[in-house]
Amino acid sequence: MRYRRKSNQFTNKTQASAKEPPSPAKPESSSSDILNCNLKANLQQIKKMLGNSTDIIIREVPVSGSKEPSIAVIYTDGLADPKEINNSIMRPISSISEGYKDGSSCSSPLNGQHLLDDITSGLKDFSEVQDYTSLLHDLLSGDTILLFEGLNKGISVSTPGWKDRGVTETSAENVVRGPREAFSESIRTNTALVRRKIKDPDLRLETQQIGRRTQTNVGIMFIQGIANEKIVQEVRDRLAVIDVDGILESGYIEEIIQDKTLTPFPTIYNTERPDVVAAELLEGKVVILVDGTPIVLVVPALFVSFLHAAEDYYQRADISSFLRMLRYLSIFISLLAPSLYVAISTFHQEMLPTQLLFGLASQREQIPFPAFVEALLMELTFEILREAGVRLPKNIGSAISIVGTLVIGQAAVEAGIISAAMVIVVATTAISSFVLPSFNMSIAFRMLRFPLMLLAGSFGLFGIFIGVTTLILHLCSLRSFGIPYMAPFAPLIPDGQKDAIIRLPHWLLLTRPRIINKKNMTRRKSTPPEKSRE
Structure with missing residues (x-):
């Protein structure tokens, strides 16, 4: 569906909703979506929901000499790292001392809970899953799922192992002088590149999944206290109304959330350079990152932004x-x-x-x-x-x-x-x-x-x-x-001319663009370089 604006003004929101980001909507778990305490029943349901896909690996492990499996280790071949699974999961399971008895019912899951506690004591990055929806999402995202006999819950262990392009030199936005690194297709790598540029605790990252089929991770980054809260809330609102099968590239989102489609001019800025994104964040803008693409969106976009280069x-x-x-x-x-x-x-x-x-x-x-x-x-x-x-x-x-x-x-x-x-x-x-x-x-x-x-x-x-x-x-x-779009030319903002057609020296760029934000405007103290060297 296409997002349509009711007016050119911001969507009216209450003061509370403007200050606090809305929590991502999670589908309510029905009784049929809750995990079963019977391990075999859980595995049969997972195989049925995934259509017995051959890239879903299920390893059933008996514990304490039992003939029946007590633990099931499930991961997606190609998305999870087999070495990490063997070192962090399979070895601790094989070294667990004997003495456990299989839990046979949900009413007495004591042994299963003890087994879960012993295994998770050596894990660092894991979370609990209690329904099939979250289980499948984590499984298809590269995590490894552990299910236990007698427990109607499991754990999801982070074991990503897919191959990515890594950080390479940009191919579209070349500069003679400046950083050579560019974004990659991994959203976590991209957020890390931005964090490396801006080591500020006020740098916020909100992540949500968009796309009924692809469940693509989409992140919103902004600096709390510098970014305009109305613009941040507007970005959240426009992303919240997206209801499509899949998001494969940031161009999908750009076309849906842009203000006006009947124009040849781009109204959302995009870049593949982390230094450009860091500079835009410091000006109070909001950044949208999409997993699977190195192209990052920046809003709001001004006409002059498309004529500025990072090397400027x-x-x-x-x-x-x-x-x-x-x-x-x-x-x-x-x-x-x-x-x-x-x-x-x-x-x-x-x-x-x-x-x-x-x-x-x-x-x-x-x-x-x-x-x-x-x-x-x-x-x-x-x-x-x-x-x-x-x-x-x-x-x-x-x-x-x-x-x-x-x-x-x-x-x-x-x-x-x-x-x-x-x-x-x-x-x-x-x-x-x-x-x-x-x-x-x-x-x-x-x-x-x-x-x-x-x-x-x-x-x-x-x-x-x-x-x-x-x-x-x-x-x-x-x-x-x-x-x-034409600010600072129309409306004419004299203060904005210092970084429009010409660029004043950095020691004269004392304030941030006034058209985007009217709070926390100061970039640096107004001390001439000659005085600062004395």
């Missing part, structure tokens, strides 16, 4: 400000360059210098198509080549895209299908679109390029003016979890 805060302020201004310039080039070429060459030739006008006219003398069709053909061809380069194997993808673009462009110019000036415009536009740090934002401007070309081919510069005005009004109408 590792270089000097003047260098970072220059690079940011280049990115803003690249936005206008990637969005408007083909449209301006079409409009000027079709309707406003008087704007060009005479020599340049004669040169373009001589190039277009043999071109059979109007400028709009010429630009449309080249842009579509380049987008197809770019997508092919992404989908092809890495060792040949970049070569195919570059060679294909050069060969097709040169052949099209020699065949008289397009002009050389159009090749220059399209190439400049494509290079400018690669400058944006965010892939989602780059796609949005690539998509909007085509309707702007249509307006330019129909009405000239007036069409471009109408399209850009509509685009600005649309951006100003967007919100991300109740926060204006």
